[in-house]
Amino acid sequence: MNPPHNPLTRFITDDPNSWRLASYIRLGGYDGLKQALSMSPETLLEEIKQSNLRGRGGAGFPTGLKWSFVPRGEDAPSQKYLIVNADEMEPGAFKDRWLLERTPHQIIEGLLIAGLTLGADQGYIFLRGDYYLAQQRLQAAIEECRNKQLLGKHICGQTFNFDIHIHSSAGRYICGEETALINAMEGKRANPRSKPPFPQVAGLWGKPTIVNNVETYCNLPHIINFGSQWFKALGLGQDAGTKIFGVSGRVKQPGLWELPMGTSIREIIEEHAGGMSLGYQLKGFLPGGGSTDFLTNEHLDAHMDYDEIGKLGSRMGTGTIIILDDKYCPIAMVLNLVKFFAQESCGWCTPCRDGLPWAVSLLEKIERGEGELQDLQQLKELCQFAAPGNTFCALAPGAVEPLQSALKYFKKDFESHINHQCCPYQQTDSLISNNEQTASDTSSSHGHQEVNL
Incomplete structure (x- = not known):
């Protein structure tokens, strides 16, 4: 098939069963795994390094570089672990939930490719406890894969063994920190660990461990299937690939969109989110979730990539923009x-x-x-x-x-x-509440359209 421009969301269709294995395979799912099974771990790692994939959880650390710290060779521990950080407790972030619910097989395929690359045979999905639909679909997808020899022993008839388990989080923001997450999985209090040693060397139960975000893993099948050069060409600037961007707040169309890395903030807010709601003006915004610095109107033409947003004194973070309008304190x-x-x-x-x-x-x-x-x-x-x-x-x-x-x-x-x-x-907030109630009463009598994320 032709290389897609929207690799992360091309599996999401209007079909209510698009999250199932049959639909995923029909649209090209697990082609990346088939390609990876014909490659050596060294070649896989080099391809991921060359892709310039950066972690999509907020920090933006180069994925291939992070993986290169995992011990390799005869003296390396035989047991290694992979963890998907699917806790998503960042205020304003809801992009991973979309991927978890609508394309769970993409995450499984990404884990399988990571397992092949790093020599791991166990993967864990550390899932936010109240993502009930996501958990149901992930578990169903895992069972589908086990039944089709895509998980377990001798995957696709080869010597590769790998299985996945879901760990439901107790629900604390601190578990977004990878060592606190590991402590929580071990049944300990979710406190961060001192580093070094880093998890890549001594993580879960003292074994080499990689923790990456949902969206990061979802990129792996496409990088291996279509190549690192294709992936880099998707970005509009220095950063490679696409990104799930989101906008919440008083805009006409809050939601999520897969767009090239380096898309301007103005385009995201004014074109994709439809601009500010009627009667509201933009006062400021948090570009990457609740733990990033405010930017203002003067920054609208900046591009959403890690380095450019960093130079403005903020962080791209999760890429989910939170709007502050002129009528809210x-x-x-x-x-x-x-x-x-x-x-x-x-x-x-x-x-x-x-x-x-x-x-x-x-x-x-x-x-x-x-x-x-x-x-x-x-x-x-x-x-x-x-x-x-x-x-x-x-x-x-x-x-x-x-x-x-x-x-x-x-x-x-x-x-x-x-x-x-x-x-x-x-006083303004009181006036807004009264006006919104009047608008709500009016829309109830004439009908209105809901925006489904």
């Missing part, structure tokens, strides 16, 4: 996010355990109209205390990213709260 939005992260802290280090609740207390004080100008200085200092290098893992640095950027871009809103001793958005 930015302090309230930041408070909501920091409160979530404070709740999800494992409590292992002081800046996170004590610093985030203190930030919540100061933000609540400002939002109530009881703030003082000196509170802004304390918030800035808290952001510095929780900066990278001062904490045990990346939870606290990510948690303060929306706060530190809000203090930069929305300083006047903070000062207005303090000077007027109230939230200036409260």
